[in-house]
Amino acid sequence: MQTSRPSADDLLVLLEVARSGRFSRAAETLGVNQVTVSRRIAALEHAVGGKLLVRSASGWELTDLGRRALAAAEQVDGVLQKLESGSEVGTEIEDVVRLSAPDGFTTFVAAPAAAHLHQNHPGISVEIVSATRRAAQHRSGLDIEIVVGEPRVMRARALRLGGYVLGLYATPDYLARNGSPAGADDLARHRLIYFISSMLQVDDLDVGRRHLPEMRDAVTSTNVFAHIEATRAGGGIGLLPTFMITPDRGLVRLLPDEVSVEMSYWLVAREDTLRRPAVAAMVRQLMHTMQGMGTVLSPTADPVV
Structure with missing residues (x-):
């Protein structure tokens, strides 16, 4: 009482x-x-x-x-x-936005989005945690979660931010030593660089491995940048997000017509959190940043805030 x-x-x-x-x-x-x-x-x-x-x-x-x-x-x-x-409508937002996201999204989308947001709103600071996991059923200490694949959540809103593609990559030196696969059936003689199956918390990311059931592991990691560097070092064939592979990385895309795994990024936040001006501004900036990467990401056309 x-x-x-x-x-x-x-x-x-x-x-x-x-x-x-x-x-x-x-x-x-x-x-x-x-x-x-x-x-x-x-x-x-x-x-x-x-x-x-x-x-x-x-x-x-x-x-x-x-x-x-x-x-x-x-x-x-x-x-x-x-x-x-000093006014009826505040001219500046003062707040902290805490966000978690997978490594690739953190580096290519969240970090630049946060930097641009802070330029426009100096009173907003953004804290970013790198995490590749399922959406939490109870979110503590986080305003925004970015996850791979459509989440099942309670007491929260899930918004599709956009899609990306996983493709196979290798170095020219690796292909010179081991031969270039002529087709998907030819991949069994090559080793895969990808996530650790036993530690993978995201079901949708496991779909990538299901496209390559005959490939044994070469190097596995919970960090996508480790996948890229192991592939660049010639350790095997990497299943990598295409938007992260720039020409300077020296990697060749293999079998794009046969192995092209579509994935999606989703944003999860409580409805009351989305109403906070700083959080709403961050969501809009994330969408704007993704739209600017339209050649490598496919942002949703629907507004989220």
Whole structure:
């Protein structure tokens, strides 16, 4: 049962915990210690009459009541930002956007998008985590997740950003030593460079291997840039994202008509998170960056925000 009126200060503490997923990170951002953060959360839970946060392996997660309290916290934060800006409509956004994405997307899309966003909105900073995994059912400390393949998520929105293609590549030296495959049936005598099957968390990426059932592994890694460098070093034939292979890498595309595996990037975020101006701006910038790569990526034509 609610016993007192929630404090606006306590709501802002909850907002930082929800954004970072950690009491320690929230304390650092707010300039207080963890004990103060814990005490503030406890006071807010007492005021609203229920648990706002539950601990998970990835950090603190919001309960249903916590999500309702977070909506109020975001409104308080928005009002304060308008007051600080000195106008009814704030001219500058001050916020941190935290994003996770696979290595290739991080390097070719997310990083340049974040840089351009910061140029246009100096008050927005973007934190990028490289991760190739399924979309989390409970997202803690992240505003945006980029995943490969259409995700199945609850209490979140999934938006298709665009597609890309996996193709086979090798160096001219490798082909001179081992011969160039004449067709898909000829690939069995070559070794594959790709992801580690036992550690692959993304089902759609495993589809690439299913196109090459006869190929044994040469070099495997959880990092796509390791695939590229192992292929450039002549370790085998790499199954690589075509948009990452520029002419200076010295690789030759093999059997493009027979092995061309279509993949897609999806963005996952909570509806309330997408309403934050900084997050909405980042999503728009991601789309703009992908559209600028139209020759190597196929962005969706539908607006996402």
